[in-house]
Amino acid sequence: MTDVRVIIQRDSEREERVVTTGTTAGALFDGERSVVAARIAGELRDLSRPLADGDEVEPVDITSQDGLDILRHSTAHVLAQAVQELFPEAKLGIGPPVKDGFYYDFDVAEPFHPDDLKRIEKKMQEIQKKGQRFSRRVTTDEDAREELADEPYKLELIGLKGAAADAAEGASAEVGAGELTIYDNLDAKTGEPCWKDLCRGPHLPSTRAIPAFKLMRSAAAYWRGSEKNKQLQRIYGTAWPTREELKAHLEFLAEAEKRDHRKLGAELDLFSVPEELGSGLAVFHPRGGIVRRVMEDYSRKRHEEADYEFVNTPHLTKARLFETSGHLPHYAESMFPPMEFEGQDYYLKAMNCPMHNLIFRARGRSYRELPMRLFEFGTVYRYEKSGVVHGLTRARGFTQDDAHIYCTREQVPDELDSLLTFVLDLLRDYGLSDFELELSTRDESDKFIGGPEEWEEATQQLRQAADKQGLQLVMDPGGAAYYGPKISVQAKDALGRSWQMSTIQVDFQQPARFGLEYTAADGSRQQPVMLHRALFGSIERFFAVLLEHYAGAFPAWLAPVQAVGIPIGDAHVPYLEEFAAEGRKQGLRLEVDSSADRMQKKIRNAQKAKVPFMILAGDEDMAVGAVSFRYRDGSQKNGVPRQEALAELAEAARPPRRG
Incomplete structure (x- = not known):
C-alpha cells in the first residue's frame, strides 16, 4: 500500500500530511464532528471520497454557508424519502437548499394538509435515527433513465446539463455539467439501499448527522418555476446545526409573523389589497394615508433643501420611448403588455427615467444649470408573477421617490459623495441605522449595453464613493442594470433582517440614446452623465419595512394618531x-x-x-x-x-x- 501526500488548507494555514492510499476525507478530519464535507481541489465532496496524491483539502464546517446548504439538502432527501414511504404514488420534483431551510416538490393526487406534515415529520425523525448512509455513485444517462423510469420529472432533469440546469429553478442541485450521479440511502446495518435520488451532492455522512429540523408549511409551486408547467405540492422545512439554533430560528419566525406588515396593515386599518383591484395593487386607508403623507412630506422638504426640482410625468407612454431608452427589449418581461390605441402601442410606465430625459431635452441646457437634480414621486407598474407578489414589499403598482441627476463628468465624484451621504442620513431619520453597501457590476453576459471603458469608469466612481462611507462593501457581479453599475444600500431592521433600500446608478448610456447635450464653458456641445437614485426604492415597500421594523408602533412623528x-x-x-x-x-x-x-x-x-x-x-x-x-x-x-x-x-x- 503506497502513501499519498495531501495539503490541508484551513483559512490561511497549510499543512502537508502523508496518508495511505484509500484514505478518505472523513478519515483526515476524524474526530472533528462539525466537519460535514470537504472541498477538494476547489470542489465540494463527500467525506467518503478517497484522497489522491497532491490533493488540497479544506474542511467544510456545518456552520459555514456550504455546510448549512449540505445539511439542508440532505434533510430535503430525508423529507422526500419520508413522503414516498407514506405516499408511494408521489412523484419527485426537486429539493434544493434555500435561505434558512429547504424544500421539496412532489406530484401528488391531493394537496398536503397540516396533519400530513405532522406524519411526514415523524417519519423523517425515524429515518434520521436509523442513521442511513448517503452513498454516491456515478451513472450514465441510459442507466439513470432505466432506474428512474417511474419518476417523470427526474427523467426530464437528466436531459439538463450545465447552463440549462442552472437556469431551471433548483435543478442545479440535481444535475450539473459534470458526472451524472445518484445518491442511495443505505441501511446502517445491512448496507442495503432504502431509497435513492438523482443528485449532484455532496451530502452528510449519514442521516444521524442531521442535528435539528422542522417542517414549516406546504404550498403549490409550478414545476421548474414556469406557469406553463404542472402545479406541484412543495413542502418547506428548516434545518440547523443545533437544537438551540432551531429554537432561536422558530422564535425569530414567530416574532416576524407578529410584525408581518400585511397582518398589521389590517389590524391597524392602514391599507388593503382589494380583490377587485387585483394582486399587488394596494389602497391606503385614511390612517395609512397619514403615515404615507408624513413620510413624503418630510422627504420632499429634505430634497428641497438639497436643491432638487420637482417634476411630474404621466402613467403611460408610446412604446417608442422605451425603445429609445433600451427598456424594450431589455426590460420587457417586467412590463405589462402594451395597449393599442389609435394605431400606436402604449405601455404603462415601468420606470421614470426616460420621461425625465425628455424634460432635460425639452430645451437647450447650459453647464451653469448642472448638476440638475430632478425628483418625482412617480407611480410605476411592473408585471410581477403572482407567486412573488407579497403585500407592499413586492407589488405591481407602486410609487418611487425617483431622482435623476444630470451632471458633467467632472462633477460625478462629488455628486456621488453627496448623494450617498444624503441617502444614508435620510434613512437614519426614519429610524434605520445598520447599513452595508452592495456594488452591482456587469459580467460577461450580453444583457448589458455600452463599452467596457465607460463601465469601468462608472464602477470605480461608485466604489470610491462607497469606500468614503466606511461601510462594508459587498460585491454583486452581474447584478447591474443593463445600462450601468449601481450601489444598493442594504439596511437591517429591528429583527436583523436585511432589506434593499436606496439605489444609486451611474449611466453613460441613456444620455447617448436620447441625444442629451449641454453647452460647455468653451461653447462645445457635451453629453451629461446621468445618475439614477431611488431613496426609498418604493414608498409602499419602505412603508412596509418601517411597519415591520417598528412592529406597528411608529415613533410619534410618523404615527397616524399621536x-x-x-x-x-x-x-x-x-x-x-x-x-x-x-x-x-x-x-x-x-x-x-x-x-x-x-x-x-x-x-x-x-x-x-x-x-x-x-x-x-x-x-x-x-x-x-x-x-x-x-x-x-x-x-x-x-x-x-x-x-x-x-x-x-x-x-x-x-x-x-x-x-
Missing part, C-alpha cells in the same frame, strides 16, 4: 375635546375616545392601536387645568399643565433630523 384623549367619565369629554382642538391647531394629530366603553377598555383599545400617548383627564385634572400622560410602556405622569403637555407632544412629534 395621542388619544381618554376621559375618566363622560363629564370630562368636553375638556379633552378642547385640549385636542388646541393641539390640532399646532399640527398635532389628536383624537378623543368619547365612546360608551369603560375607561380600561379605552386604554386597551389605544394600546392595540399602538398610539404613542394617552392623555387622561378627570375631576382633579380639570380643577387645575392639567392632564395625565400614559405612555406606551405603561408608565404614567400625572398633573401635567395643559401647555406643558402640548409642548411635550410637539417635541415628541418633531422628526429626528440628523445630518
Whole structure:
C-alpha cells in the first residue's frame, strides 16, 4: 500500500500530511464532528471520497454557508424519502437548499394538509435515527433513465446539463455539467439501499448527522418555476446545526409573523389589497394615508433643501420611448403588455427615467444649470408573477421617490459623495441605522449595453464613493442594470433582517440614446452623465419595512394618531375635546375616545392601536387645568399643565433630523 501526500488548507494555514492510499476525507478530519464535507481541489465532496496524491483539502464546517446548504439538502432527501414511504404514488420534483431551510416538490393526487406534515415529520425523525448512509455513485444517462423510469420529472432533469440546469429553478442541485450521479440511502446495518435520488451532492455522512429540523408549511409551486408547467405540492422545512439554533430560528419566525406588515396593515386599518383591484395593487386607508403623507412630506422638504426640482410625468407612454431608452427589449418581461390605441402601442410606465430625459431635452441646457437634480414621486407598474407578489414589499403598482441627476463628468465624484451621504442620513431619520453597501457590476453576459471603458469608469466612481462611507462593501457581479453599475444600500431592521433600500446608478448610456447635450464653458456641445437614485426604492415597500421594523408602533412623528384623549367619565369629554382642538391647531394629530366603553377598555383599545400617548383627564385634572400622560410602556405622569403637555407632544412629534 503506497502513501499519498495531501495539503490541508484551513483559512490561511497549510499543512502537508502523508496518508495511505484509500484514505478518505472523513478519515483526515476524524474526530472533528462539525466537519460535514470537504472541498477538494476547489470542489465540494463527500467525506467518503478517497484522497489522491497532491490533493488540497479544506474542511467544510456545518456552520459555514456550504455546510448549512449540505445539511439542508440532505434533510430535503430525508423529507422526500419520508413522503414516498407514506405516499408511494408521489412523484419527485426537486429539493434544493434555500435561505434558512429547504424544500421539496412532489406530484401528488391531493394537496398536503397540516396533519400530513405532522406524519411526514415523524417519519423523517425515524429515518434520521436509523442513521442511513448517503452513498454516491456515478451513472450514465441510459442507466439513470432505466432506474428512474417511474419518476417523470427526474427523467426530464437528466436531459439538463450545465447552463440549462442552472437556469431551471433548483435543478442545479440535481444535475450539473459534470458526472451524472445518484445518491442511495443505505441501511446502517445491512448496507442495503432504502431509497435513492438523482443528485449532484455532496451530502452528510449519514442521516444521524442531521442535528435539528422542522417542517414549516406546504404550498403549490409550478414545476421548474414556469406557469406553463404542472402545479406541484412543495413542502418547506428548516434545518440547523443545533437544537438551540432551531429554537432561536422558530422564535425569530414567530416574532416576524407578529410584525408581518400585511397582518398589521389590517389590524391597524392602514391599507388593503382589494380583490377587485387585483394582486399587488394596494389602497391606503385614511390612517395609512397619514403615515404615507408624513413620510413624503418630510422627504420632499429634505430634497428641497438639497436643491432638487420637482417634476411630474404621466402613467403611460408610446412604446417608442422605451425603445429609445433600451427598456424594450431589455426590460420587457417586467412590463405589462402594451395597449393599442389609435394605431400606436402604449405601455404603462415601468420606470421614470426616460420621461425625465425628455424634460432635460425639452430645451437647450447650459453647464451653469448642472448638476440638475430632478425628483418625482412617480407611480410605476411592473408585471410581477403572482407567486412573488407579497403585500407592499413586492407589488405591481407602486410609487418611487425617483431622482435623476444630470451632471458633467467632472462633477460625478462629488455628486456621488453627496448623494450617498444624503441617502444614508435620510434613512437614519426614519429610524434605520445598520447599513452595508452592495456594488452591482456587469459580467460577461450580453444583457448589458455600452463599452467596457465607460463601465469601468462608472464602477470605480461608485466604489470610491462607497469606500468614503466606511461601510462594508459587498460585491454583486452581474447584478447591474443593463445600462450601468449601481450601489444598493442594504439596511437591517429591528429583527436583523436585511432589506434593499436606496439605489444609486451611474449611466453613460441613456444620455447617448436620447441625444442629451449641454453647452460647455468653451461653447462645445457635451453629453451629461446621468445618475439614477431611488431613496426609498418604493414608498409602499419602505412603508412596509418601517411597519415591520417598528412592529406597528411608529415613533410619534410618523404615527397616524399621536395621542388619544381618554376621559375618566363622560363629564370630562368636553375638556379633552378642547385640549385636542388646541393641539390640532399646532399640527398635532389628536383624537378623543368619547365612546360608551369603560375607561380600561379605552386604554386597551389605544394600546392595540399602538398610539404613542394617552392623555387622561378627570375631576382633579380639570380643577387645575392639567392632564395625565400614559405612555406606551405603561408608565404614567400625572398633573401635567395643559401647555406643558402640548409642548411635550410637539417635541415628541418633531422628526429626528440628523445630518
